[in-house]
Structure formats: structure tokens, C-alpha cells
Amino acid sequence: MPQVKKPPSPADLAADCAVSPAGEKFPIPQPSEYGAEYARLEKLAAKARAEGKEVVVVMGLGFVGAVMAGIVADSVDRKGQSAKFVIGCQRPSPRSYWKIPLLSRGESPVKAEDPEVAPLIARCVRDKKTLVATYNSDCLKLADCVVVDVQCDYAKKSLGDMRTGEADMAALEATMRAIGENIPPKCLVLIETTVAPGTTEFVAWPILKKAFRVRAIRSIPLLAHSFERVMPGRHYIASIRDFWRVCSGCNAEARKRVEKFLTQVLNTKDFPLTVMDRPIESETTKIVENSYRATILAFLNEWSLFAERNGVDLIKVIEAIKVRPTHSNLIFPGPGIGGYCLPKDGGLGYWAYRHILGFEDGDTIFKITPTAIDINDTRGLHVAELIRDALRNMGRYIAGADVLICGASYRQDVGDTRYSGSEIIVRKLTEMGAEMRVHDPYIDHWYELEAQETYPAPGHSWKRFFRNQDALASLRVQHDLRAALKGAEALILAVPHTPYLALDPDEVVGWAGGPLAVVDCYGILTDEKIGRYFELGCEVKALGRGHIQRIKEEVRRRGRD
Numbered sequence: 001m002p003q004v005k006k007p008p009s010p011a012d013l014a015a016d017c018a019v020s021p022a023g024e025k026f027p028i029p030q031p032s033e034y035g036a037e038y039a040r041l042e043k044l045a046a047k048a049r050a051e052g053k054e055v056v057v058v059m060g061l062g063f064v065g066a067v068m069a070g071i072v073a074d075s076v077d078r079k080g081q082s083a084k085f086v087i088g089c090q091r092p093s094p095r096s097y098w099k100i101p102l103l104s105r106g107e108s109p110v111k112a113e114d115p116e117v118a119p120l121i122a123r124c125v126r127d128k129k130t131l132v133a134t135y136n137s138d139c140l141k142l143a144d145c146v147v148v149d150v151q152c153d154y155a156k157k158s159l160g161d162m163r164t165g166e167a168d169m170a171a172l173e174a175t176m177r178a179i180g181e182n183i184p185p186k187c188l189v190l191i192e193t194t195v196a197p198g199t200t201e202f203v204a205w206p207i208l209k210k211a212f213r214v215r216a217i218r219s220i221p222l223l224a225h226s227f228e229r230v231m232p233g234r235h236y237i238a239s240i241r242d243f244w245r246v247c248s249g250c251n252a253e254a255r256k257r258v259e260k261f262l263t264q265v266l267n268t269k270d271f272p273l274t275v276m277d278r279p280i281e282s283e284t285t286k287i288v289e290n291s292y293r294a295t296i297l298a299f300l301n302e303w304s305l306f307a308e309r310n311g312v313d314l315i316k317v318i319e320a321i322k323v324r325p326t327h328s329n330l331i332f333p334g335p336g337i338g339g340y341c342l343p344k345d346g347g348l349g350y351w352a353y354r355h356i357l358g359f360e361d362g363d364t365i366f367k368i369t370p371t372a373i374d375i376n377d378t379r380g381l382h383v384a385e386l387i388r389d390a391l392r393n394m395g396r397y398i399a400g401a402d403v404l405i406c407g408a409s410y411r412q413d414v415g416d417t418r419y420s421g422s423e424i425i426v427r428k429l430t431e432m433g434a435e436m437r438v439h440d441p442y443i444d445h446w447y448e449l450e451a452q453e454t455y456p457a458p459g460h461s462w463k464r465f466f467r468n469q470d471a472l473a474s475l476r477v478q479h480d481l482r483a484a485l486k487g488a489e490a491l492i493l494a495v496p497h498t499p500y501l502a503l504d505p506d507e508v509v510g511w512a513g514g515p516l517a518v519v520d521c522y523g524i525l526t527d528e529k530i531g532r533y534f535e536l537g538c539e540v541k542a543l544g545r546g547h548i549q550r551i552k553e554e555v556r557r558r559g560r561d
């Protein structure tokens with residue numbers, strides 16, 4: 001996955017406790033407990049140092065930080081000995097505190113499809129004893145190196161117009177202040193968070209320098225940047241440890257230190273580091289890398305519509321193009337892009353140009369990146385049109401229709417629902433009066449809907465862009481496809497999860513209890529299956545697949561003969 005953490009209910013937020021995804025409640029520590037907690041960490045750090053280990057504090061135990069903390073704690077030196085002692089530090093908020101007691105027991109706070117994640121955390125906490133977790137940011141006083149993995153969001157104000165949004169750096173700035181107030185002067189601080197270009201040198205470094213001045217420390221803070229390229233899914237750990245990294249430092253010493261640190265904890269032998277002169281260059285690398293991906297996905301939206309209206313199957317067009325090695329990374333965009341990074345990272349760059357770097361001509365310069373994000377954010381709306389039209393062709397109406405969406409994740413075979421195209425589809429169809437059902441083999445709870453008042457944060461749900469959304473809080477993800485299909489009038493194949501590729505039209509129609517409207521968002525259906533659905537009396541439509549009309553006419557012609 002990663003599976004999304006359970007957001008707290010309003011009652012939990014008001015209470016002094018945090019609730020784990022499994023529903024376990026943990027009381028949030030009282031101020032009186034902080035002293036004893038620091039004494040515990042001090043003892044552990046002293047022992048680790050006596051054993052020749054370096055103390056590494058990882059700030060933020062989210063999707064990236066929790067696994068990065070495990071990777072650092074699992075690393076060994078040339079003699080095969082553990083050389084790092086890791087303290088994972090997480091703020092003790094009602095939303096997140098539960099991660100600390102879980103990790104302290106040796107349980108991963110992120111559930112992942114990668115079978116290596118849980119054993120990695122368990123091994124480091126229980127056997128190697130190289131990983132502990134805490135809520136007390138005083139642990140920063142003990143650090144030789146701090147790795148920053150807190151979030152930095154881009155908050156959009158309207159759907160389909162990213163230019164009106166703004167970066168939300170509050171968590172990152174608060175973390176940098178805590179670091180500046182606590183770290184030893186020679187501690188290396190490594191920002192891994194994806195940040196707006198310029199943040200490391202022009203926002204974070206000044207915060208550290210000011211804190212050092214207040215503490216009468218004369219040396220310059222050692223600050224570096226190296227962004228994450230983690231990919232959710234079965235190769236979660238490898239996407240952090242066994243993958244190419246880019247890094248840079250605010251000065252030569254920081255650059256040298258970050259190179260050394262990453263070489264010690266990652267597989268840089270097989271995946272060499274790229275060291276850049278300045279952090280703004282490595283920050284920009286991340287933003288351009290993800291804006292590029294967002295752009296090539298958005299670019300296909302217009303050809304997808306062209307294909308639908310002119311008898312062309314874009315899936316086959318893409319396959320035909322991809323045989324050229326120079327064009328092999330074309331990918332069909334599905335009903336939206338999603339994931340945490342692609343919808344926001346270009347926004348961070350656009351925003352930084354004006355608000356960090358001070359240029360006023362952002363709208364003259366940035367044409368493609370904002371348009372790409374806007375297209376990707378709204379592509380799912382067209383799926384609602386296809387469902388409406390398919391039902392209409394069957395003499396039915398969207399209002400009151402029972403519609404099943406198969407797949408809530410943003411990509412195949414992962415349980416990550418963040419900013420998925422499926423959410424836009426469900427919200428739009430709900431606005432149009434459909435009765436929605438959802439099936440996804442990888443998701444237990446679709447928190448974007450179930451907890452829409454508080455997730456991803458109060459007032460930040462996509463709910464705010466649509467009307468009539470309240471009932472979605474009670475929508476539950478089903479795992480029995482047969483039961484989910486019973487009586488459905490429409491089926492949306494939204495994500496190419498492996499089990500959906502094998503679905504048999506006869507079985508689907510049998511389980512539904514009769515012909516239904518089928519919309520394929522991801523090139524999931526073969527031409528044979530599309531033909532079979534038509535033979536069974538269904539209506540079929542698909543994103544980017546205009547040849548379906550031909551198949552329909554062919555089936556009808558055969559029926560007449």
C-alpha cells in the first residue's frame with residue numbers, strides 16, 4: 001500500500017487520546033511525563049554511543065519516515081555491525097500519537113503491501129534494538145544526524161485551478177524551529193520532505209541560523225537536502241534503499257556529510273548518488289521530475305477524448321508507440337492521477353517562484369505545469385458523464401441508480417486512496433443523485449469518505465467542491481464482489497487491480513442480476529469482453545476507447561444476421 005491511517009473522529013480529537021487504525025486507544029502523554037521520557041532516551045543514546053553507534057533522529061513517522069527510520073536502523077557498517085541508533089520522533093497529536101506506542105512494540109505504523117516492512121521494524125526494535133520511538137522532541141539534543149520526513153502540503157482552494165492554492169509549510173517550519181532549538185552544533189540536518197524550491201536555503205536555514213544565534217552557537221548549521229522517491233506497493237523498502245538518490249548541502253561541509261550519511265545507510269554502490277551544488281537544485285529536481293510525470297499523464301487526456309469521439313482505441317495507440325524505446329514511458333492516465341505527490345508537487349514549484357523566490361511573472365512563465373495538474377484533478381468528472389450516457393442509452397437515469405465502483409486506490413494493486421480519481425467519480429455521481437457502492441480488495445476503510453469531516457484535515461476534504469456529500473460518510477468498502485454487484489445498474493472499473501482483469505462478463509451480469517452499464521476507466525476490458533457485454537445486453541463505455549462503438553455495431557449486426 002501504504003494503507004491510510006485512521007483519522008480521529010471529532011470526539012477523539014477533543015479527547016486526550018489517539019486511536020490506532022485497529023481502534024486501540026492511547027492516552028497522550030502529560031507534560032509531567034516528558035522528563036522521564038528524556039532520561040530514558042539519554043540513557044539509550046549513551047549506551048549506543050559507547051558501542052560506537054551514531055545517533056540518528058527521524059522527525060515524522062509517516063509513510064516515508066517510519067520506513068526510512070527502519071532502513072537506517074537496519075543498516076550495517078563494513079564489518080557487518082549496526083552503526084546507527086535511531087530515534088523516531090513523532091508529534092503527540094490526537095491524529096498521530098498512536099504511531100509511537102505501536103512502533104515501540106515493534107509494529108510498523110504503516111501497513112504496506114511490501115512483506116518486508118513489518119519484519120524490518122520488528123527486527124530493529126526487538127532484536128537489534130537499534131530503533132526506538134518518542135514524542136519528546138528534546139531527543140534532538142542527542143542527535144548526530146536528524147532526518148526530516150514531515151509533510152509539506154499544497155492546499156488547493158478550488159477544484160481545477162491550482163493557481164489559487166498555497167503551500168502549507170507549518171509542520172516543516174515548526175520542525176525546523178524545534179531542531180534549531182535543540183541540536184548539537186555539529187549535527188547534520190537532512191530534509192527529505194518534498195519542499196518548494198528554495199525552502200532549504202531560504203526558509204529552513206535561516207530558522208536554524210537564528211536559533212543558533214539565540215543559543216550563542218557560532219558555527220553554521222549543517223543543513224542538507226535529499227528528496228524521497230518512495231513508491232507505495234510491493235517494493236516499498238527497495239524504493240527507498242535500493243534506488244538512486246539526489247542530494248546537496250547548504251555548504252561544502254554539509255554536502256560532504258550528507259554524502260557520507262547516505263552512503264552508509266543506502267545501497268549507493270548499485271544506485272550511485274547524484275550530488276548537486278545547491279539544495280535548490282535537488283529540490284527543483286524533485287519538483288520537475290514529478291511535474292514531468294504529471295504532464296505526460298495530463299497530455300494524454302486530450303487524445304483520450306479525441307480517441308473516444310473518433311473510433312480510436314487509445315490503449316492500442318499507446319502500445320504501438322511504446323515499442324519505440326524513446327517513447328516507452330507513455331502511460332494511460334486512468335480516471336485521475338492521485339497519490340500524495342503528483343497532484344501537489346508542481347504546485348509547490350509554482351508557488352515558490354513567487355512566494356519564496358520573489359518573482360511576480362509566475363503566470364507568464366508557468367503554463368504547462370498548472371494546466372497538467374488541473375487536468376489531472378478533474379479527469380474523473382468525465383467518467384460521471386460516461387456513466388450518465390451509458391445509463392441513458394439503456395433507458396435509465398443516473399438519479400437513484402445503484403452504481404458500483406471497483407477500485408478506490410490511485411493505482412493498481414496498492415491500498416492507497418490519497419487523491420484517487422475514484423474519489424472524484426464517487427463525489428460527482430453522488431452529486432448527480434446516484435446511490436454509490438464501492439469494492440476494493442486492498443482497502444478496508446476509505447477514510448477520504450468515511451472521515452470526510454476530519455480527513456485529510458478539517459476543511460480539506462474534496463467534499464467541499466461538491467453538493468449532497470453527507471451520506472458518503474456511511475459508504476463502506478466491500479470485499480465480496482458478488483454481493484456488491486447484486487442489483488447494480490452500473491459498474492465502473494476504475495482501477496486495474498489484478499482481480500478485476502480476470503472478471504468474466506457472464507459472471508458479472510449474473511451477479512448483478514441482469515444487464516448493466518459498464519464503464520472501463522483503465523483499458524481493463526479486452527475487445528472480446530466488450531463484445532460479450534454487448535451480447536449480454538449491457539452498454540459499455542470507456543475512457544479513451546472510441547472503437548467500442550464499432551464493437552457494438554458489429555455485435556448488433558451479428559444479432560440481425
Ligand SMILES: NC(=O)c1ccc[n+]([C@@H]2O[C@H](COP(=O)([O-])OP(=O)(O)OC[C@H]3O[C@@H](n4cnc5c(N)ncnc54)[C@H](O)[C@@H]3O)[C@@H](O)[C@H]2O)c1
Binds near residue numbers: 065096150340
Ligand atoms: N508518501 C509517498 O508516497 C511519498 C513519496 C515521495 C516523497 N514523499 C514526500 O515525503 C514527505 C513525507 O510524506 P509522508 O507520506 O511520509 O507524510 P505523512 O503525512 O504520512 O507523515 C508525516 C509525519 O510527520 C509528522 N509530523 C508533522 N509535524 C511534526 C513535528 N513537528 N515533529 C514530529 N513529527 C511531525 C506527522 O504527524 C506525520 O506522522 C512529503 O514531503 C512527501 O511529499 C512522499
